[in-house]
Amino acid sequence: MVLSDTDSKKPHRQKMKTGPRPEKAGTPRQSFADKPGLEARAAAAKILGAVIDRKTSLDGMLDPGHGNPSYRALNEADQALVRAILNTTLRHLPRIEAAIRGLIDTPLPEGARALHHVLVIAAAQILYLDIPDHSAVDLAVEQANRDPRNRRFAKLVNAVLRRLAREKASILVATAGTQAMPAWFFERLSFVYGPDAATSISEAQLQPAAIDISVKSDPEGWARRLSGHVLPTGSVRLAAFEGGIPSLDGFADGEWWVQDAAASIPARLFGDLSGKTAVDLCAAPGGKTAQLVLAGARVTALDQSASRLKRLKGNLARLGLEAELHEMNMADFSPDTLFDAVLLDAPCSSTGTTRRHPDVLWTKGPEDIAKLAALQERLLRHAMTLVKPGGVVVFSNCSLDPSEGEEVVARVLADKPEFARVAVAKEDWPGLEDAISPLGEFRTTPAMLPATEGIAGGLDGFYATALRRSR
Numbered sequence: 001m002v003l004s005d006t007d008s009k010k011p012h013r014q015k016m017k018t019g020p021r022p023e024k025a026g027t028p029r030q031s032f033a034d035k036p037g038l039e040a041r042a043a044a045a046k047i048l049g050a051v052i053d054r055k056t057s058l059d060g061m062l063d064p065g066h067g068n069p070s071y072r073a074l075n076e077a078d079q080a081l082v083r084a085i086l087n088t089t090l091r092h093l094p095r096i097e098a099a100i101r102g103l104i105d106t107p108l109p110e111g112a113r114a115l116h117h118v119l120v121i122a123a124a125q126i127l128y129l130d131i132p133d134h135s136a137v138d139l140a141v142e143q144a145n146r147d148p149r150n151r152r153f154a155k156l157v158n159a160v161l162r163r164l165a166r167e168k169a170s171i172l173v174a175t176a177g178t179q180a181m182p183a184w185f186f187e188r189l190s191f192v193y194g195p196d197a198a199t200s201i202s203e204a205q206l207q208p209a210a211i212d213i214s215v216k217s218d219p220e221g222w223a224r225r226l227s228g229h230v231l232p233t234g235s236v237r238l239a240a241f242e243g244g245i246p247s248l249d250g251f252a253d254g255e256w257w258v259q260d261a262a263a264s265i266p267a268r269l270f271g272d273l274s275g276k277t278a279v280d281l282c283a284a285p286g287g288k289t290a291q292l293v294l295a296g297a298r299v300t301a302l303d304q305s306a307s308r309l310k311r312l313k314g315n316l317a318r319l320g321l322e323a324e325l326h327e328m329n330m331a332d333f334s335p336d337t338l339f340d341a342v343l344l345d346a347p348c349s350s351t352g353t354t355r356r357h358p359d360v361l362w363t364k365g366p367e368d369i370a371k372l373a374a375l376q377e378r379l380l381r382h383a384m385t386l387v388k389p390g391g392v393v394v395f396s397n398c399s400l401d402p403s404e405g406e407e408v409v410a411r412v413l414a415d416k417p418e419f420a421r422v423a424v425a426k427e428d429w430p431g432l433e434d435a436i437s438p439l440g441e442f443r444t445t446p447a448m449l450p451a452t453e454g455i456a457g458g459l460d461g462f463y464a465t466a467l468r469r470s471r
Helices: 039-053 077-101 113-128 133-146 151-166 168-175 181-193 195-204 220-226 261-268 287-294 306-319 365-386 407-414
Strands: 211-213 228-230 236-238 256-258 277-280 297-305 324-327 339-345 386-399 419-421 442-444 462-469
Touching: 039 077, 039 113, 039 133, 077 113, 077 151, 077 168, 113 151, 113 168, 113 339, 133 151, 151 168, 181 195, 181 462, 211 220, 211 287, 220 228, 228 462, 256 306, 261 287, 261 339, 261 386, 261 442, 261 462, 277 287, 277 462, 287 297, 287 339, 297 306, 297 339, 306 324, 339 365, 365 407, 365 419, 386 407
Parallel strands: 277 297, 277 339, 297 324, 339 386
Antiparallel strands: 211 236, 211 256, 228 236, 386 462, 419 462, 442 462
8 A cells, every 4th residue: 555645845955974965954843733744753753752762552552542642633544654654663673773873973862762763753664665755854854843852953864864765775785684673582582493483583573464364164265255365274364455354245244353363273272162161261352252152162251351341242242152251350260160161362472463563572571571471370370270170271372482381381280280281283284284393382473374476474473282181
């Protein structure tokens, strides 16, 4: 999709050590609203600062009802532009910063974060988005001129970005070797998966996620109707399409729901649940709950968030499915009767979802992973108290870090002899054999599932294992 905005006046030239002599920068003005596109860029720069400097969730900042005021004040088209700019910026941030460093003789002053964000937002448009270069340059110069903190750097902004626009082909080649994720996380991936696999994961997360759907029945038929492709998980991956999800055939009739292919794996590990009871302990938005219902179970679903539970209820209603819903923290759940199947898709760092949530690696750190791993262990131990002998607990999350998956399960099993892994057989999952570990656990990464003609590849990074209680 072409992202464009109203053409602006031509950018001013000004002096840079390695560039041509520029013209004088424009005169500062007081209001962003008098220049088309400027409010959107200002909002993008402000939100970028909140994400990378204050570790604020991008989803929270872009929430239509409670998000950043500068974003909520924009019209729908400008909001879409801001989302595209921010997602692109966060995916490519290390390379963008490397490109800017290569064009500045001396580092930006300490504390010049607002200036940094203006440059980065503009550079993302020039290098990676289909936006006229002169618009990106001009609007960045205007931002600098209108901010007392940055006004004295307006000439620098103009010169750096104009040169970036002229030399972008060579700059893209020069920065292609820069790892496109924070160093701390790439080092963790390299230690676990090896440098080559870590690089493949890093490159894969640069591509936005495709739209995968889980269907009630007949995935081949729905793939034909929606011009999609059936994945090894049984999900249907859609090609690019015009319009929104609700406009697609079958959505209003409740024939399918959006769910990443990897996220559909955990519930499938139970197999047929006809006549059995199941509980989904962290259920919203409800994709896995729907899978359990369709597998034949009588399902209880929990979520501690009233708003998320409301969303779950609405999704089940659209699908024509029923479950017993409870608003509560799963750690407080103590039913009178144990379940045949217990699904714990645990809270985690979400580092496997960076194709759709590129802010994750900039808002989380090693300390967050350690805290979440400890939480997961507590929740898993509680989940194990809810399953009857002979029943199965499936534990999963969307982290790429084994400290939130394999290591949690290994610790718990060490003092829970009544539980054992139910190994997944590779022959039962053709096309995903590489995602199954020697212990029979699932470990997917964004680098798995190659693209096909017209259909994107990849899937979320996910961990999932099934644990059966023997007594």
